[in-house]
Amino acid sequence: VRVGGIPILYSPYASFPIDDRRKTGFLAPKLGFGSDGLDFAAPWYWNLAPNYDATLTPRLISDRGVQAGGEFRYLYSGGSGLIDGEWLPNDKLLDRDRERLRLRHNGVLLPGLRLDADINHVSDDRYFVDLGDSLNTSSTSVLSSLAQLSGGGRNWNWSLLADEYELILPDVEERFQADPYKRLPRAALNFNDRRGGWRYGVQSEWVNFSRDSFCVDDGSGGCISTQSAEGRRLDLAPYLGYEWQPSFGHLRLRSTLRHTSYELDRHLPANSPCRLDGSCADSIDRTTPIFSLDSGLIFERPNAFGFNGLRQTLEPRLYYLYVPERDQSAIPVFDTAPLDFSFNQLFRENRYTGADRQADANQLTLAVTSRLLDDELGNERAAFSLGQVYYFDAPTVYLPDELAAGIVDDRQRSAYVAEVRARLSGTWSITGGLRYDPETDRTDFGALRLQKRFGDQGLLNLGYRYRPDQLEQADVSALIPINDNWRAVFRWNYSLRERTTLEAVAGFEYINCCYSVRLLSRNYLRGIGTERRNAVFLEFELTGLGSLGRDTGDFLRRAILGYQPFGGISE
Structure with a gap:
């Protein structure tokens, strides 16, 4: 084989398919040089059957040893999967065995029964840094493993899930702070139906939470245990709503009764303060009614800004939310975190993910969106949205981390939230978001991305992101065609x-x-x-x-x- 007249590969014999049929034999080898010396892999493909195959990959890393790798793939009428793994016996630099394993399956087992699984494991924190075979895996810090059975019918669905996370972080304290709870298992059953304009149903979830404990150095050679609360949580949310959606707007009413109960194993000593004063009970119940009213109108005008075929809309929207206050200070935090305050968040019933906190609310959101639409194709050419929340009562429910950081908001109105997206032409597009606080006269968040395309092969991206006291980043990327054969x-x-x-x-x-x-x-x-x-x-x-x-x-x-x-x- 010659490239530019220069011979780069000698082989007395070569066999390869010339159509879509697969063929058993060696694939192209992989060769590299790095801090560990020569890195050479020679994958061998084995075409076992039309619907399953295997690849065996011996790999030589001169400073570490010989690694064995393999991948088995299968395909059937209802889905597909793979088994993928690597094993390096007695790494010469670390004097120990190292391995990686992945099991993946996505498909239907029986009519109405589906299995989705992705199980991952590595032997140590530096596996991907030392032995990863792609540019992306070297930055991996968390490996997730998940298995889920699911099914359902026309208006209901269920799922049974187990998941956990393997943290690839060498620092023990950093691992504890980043370690999410395992859900072993999580069961969910949901029902949703409609009759005319009425909407009704129930969302339900039961989860068993567990978490590994770590030993953090106390500075004097001793150990501080990082054990934390574990337990089981049941979350039920039956709802009833009504929706009216004519061509000129919408009106949606929704009432939900959310009940959450806990059975806890706190791993705290019997003489701890919260045991003595009863604030850390092993059984906790919380019942919260939620009411929301969402209304909006759509106004249109043709020939916007004097352009034929361009239609502009003006869409004012009012959203009222009422959730009474419930004391939740004794409830542990398993999987709950604050949502980012964005335009979509203005119309959510809870400002937190998960069920460990249901935010109280007595508030009204005022928002407006304006769009530019192409009359001929109906495509959206541009859209701008602006909104703000007015609080009749200051929120009182917060996460422990928010209280510790002094994040308590007693203002009567929120920051302004704005979003913009536009396709300026066939090649230019822009998206952006802004959060501005009028009381502090400060921008809490800003993001802007501009993209320009040059035919099918070239593009330019310009990006900017800003969060005060956290980050301010510029991002520039480009694909630049030089001629018919070269691209930077x-x-x-x-x-x-x-x-x-x-x-x-x-x-x-x-x-x-x-x-x-x-x-x-x-x-x-x-x-x-x-x-x-x-x-x-x-x-x-x-x-x-x-x-x-x-x-x-x-x-x-x-x-x-x-x-x-x-x-x-x-x-």
């Missing part, structure tokens, strides 16, 4: 707050009729204050035969919004 690749993510580059990627792609080459250089931080890393990746692909080097395409799809593999510039 670029991404720069810069923290204006820390005045440092978070990630910089630069490289090029080359393609012709017979082969393609992709070369990337990456400089990045896994987190603020961590050691800066550098890497160079080369991928060479013979059209129809396979690639040599690390797969860079998936990384570029994540790094550059709108990325598509380079296909050359057509005449």
